[in-house]
Amino acid sequence: MHHNRPPLGVTRRQSLQTMGTGLGVLGLAGILSREGALADAPQPVEQLSPLAPKVAHFAPRAKRVIHLFMNGGPSQVDTFDPKPELDKYNGKRPPSANLKTERKTGGLMKSPFKFAKYGESGIEVS
Incomplete structure (x- = not known):
């Protein structure tokens, strides 16, 4: 049985495009934070989740990232x-x-x- 539209209203191409765009937003956030253009994050009163992000033990050293986005992997x-x-x-x-x-x-x-x-x-x- 073939349908002309996806069952949930989102095509595979649309979902992959949305996920790929998220990586660009991460890069933009990094650039804006270096320039001081981002607002300070609110300080939580208490940690609600043990999986919440924490301060890193060491300062990050990565200058660049190579992102391989291949359908099915390399x-x-x-x-x-x-x-x-x-x-x-x-x-x-x-x-x-x-x-x-x-x-x-x-x-x-x-x-x-x-x-x-x-x-x-x-x-x-x-």
């Missing part, structure tokens, strides 16, 4: 971590390939990059 090739089982299943169809999905599901692909241990931690990256 592929195994883009995560920079080795997946040795993919070498064994390279070119074969996954067991879930017979499920009905939006897109045609092809064979699995091993990473085209070689992995080596780098840095003091010895983590393998491509």
